[in-house]
Amino acid sequence: MEAVLLDEIIETVVSLKPEERRKVMRALQEEERKTKTNGGKGYVHPNTVWIKEHHTEYAGKHVALKDGKLIAFGNTIKEADLKAKEKGVKNPLLAYLPRADEELYCGGWL
Amino acid sequence: MKLHRLEFEKLINYDAGLNGIPLNVELRLGSNSTAFEAKIDTGSSFCVFERARGEELGLEIERGFLRRISTVVGSFSAHGHGITIIVGDFEFDSLVFFAADESFRVNVLGRNGWLNRLIIGINDYDGKLYLSHYESE
Numbered sequence: 206m207e208a209v210l211l212d213e214i215i216e217t218v219v220s221l222k223p224e225e226r227r228k229v230m231r232a233l234q235e236e237e238r239k240t241k242t243n244g245g246k247g248y249v250h251p252n253t254v255w256i257k258e259h260h261t262e263y264a265g266k267h268v269a270l271k272d273g274k275l276i277a278f279g280n281t282i283k284e285a286d287l288k289a290k291e292k293g294v295k296n297p298l299l300a301y302l303p304r305a306d307e308e309l310y311c312g313g314w315l
Numbered sequence: 316m317k318l319h320r321l322e323f324e325k326l327i328n329y330d331a332g333l334n335g336i337p338l339n340v341e342l343r344l345g346s347n348s349t350a351f352e353a354k355i356d357t358g359s360s361f362c363v364f365e366r367a368r369g370e371e372l373g374l375e376i377e378r379g380f381l382r383r384i385s386t387v388v389g390s391f392s393a394h395g396h397g398i399t400i401i402v403g404d405f406e407f408d409s410l411v412f413f414a415a416d417e418s419f420r421v422n423v424l425g426r427n428g429w430l431n432r433l434i435i436g437i438n439d440y441d442g443k444l445y446l447s448h449y450e451s452e
Contacts, residue, residue: 249378250344252397256380256410270397282431283449298397300410301427303360309384311391311423312358 252298264304269297323436323445325403331442338424338444342411343399344372351422355437355444359425360384362400362411363393368422369413372398376413384412391419400429403446407432 218229251273259275269276269289276297277288289297303309329336335354342349342364349371353364363384369376379394393412400409402424409428414421424430436445 247375247378248344248373249375250397252408252410253379253395256395256397257378260380282427286449296408298408298410299432300397301361301431303382309360309382310358311360311363311384311386311421311425312356 252300256300256302260302261305263302265302265307267299267301269294269299271297321434321436321445321447323434323447325405325446327403327444327446329442329444331439336437336439336444338402340422340424341401342368342372343401344374347372353422353424355430356423356425357430359423360427361395361425362409362428363421363423363425364411364413365419365421366413366415366417369394369396374398374413376415379413380410381415382412391416402429405433405446405448 218226221229252270255270255273255275256268263275263278266278266280267282267285268278269285271289271294276292276294277285279285279288282299282301286297286299289299327338329338337352337354340351340353349368351364351368353362361384366376369379374396376394376396379396381392381394383390384393392415394415395410395412397408397410399406400411409432411428432449434447434449437443438445
């Protein structure tokens, strides 16, 4: 995009009323949340975004995620997996979300 | 004596004389992928890979789920990302961690994200690794 056009856009946004600005901000934030192509640097998967935003709520649980949405959760990976299958979701990302005070280990191959 | 029996879909032969049990791993994210060798590590809470592997996938490493991971000699920072992990014919989406420090040379397949996604049998005497999906998968 040309710098002049970008400046015009910024100037326009700055001159908006507060409620209009909030609407623009919400639209931009929503766009940021959507899946991006990962042709270049800076990509992060929607499932990763969900984990960053919700890991404290589900700490110590196993979650099943699909396209950045929680499908199911449980105390074991099997529980989360079977619940996701009951909902008809195939091949979700299955992840354990450790508690904040839980020590994670990496074993002997360092 | 009661005998227990398991049947496996896949047998992978490895060199029992090597240090560790190395496997060919592919990580995938959209159209990007990277392939390398990683070792099975039952003592690792998660799969941990070197930073460069995540960057090859086009990830911005620091936007992941930050945690510190302990070792016998200290700890290091790593960022968790949701990606697809492929070993042999077994492919699934998991949360794995990439070391924050680019000089950190770590590539291990740990418990959460890999070991808990497969039924695994190890015959280290003969260098044979057996793998299967869970029946529910």
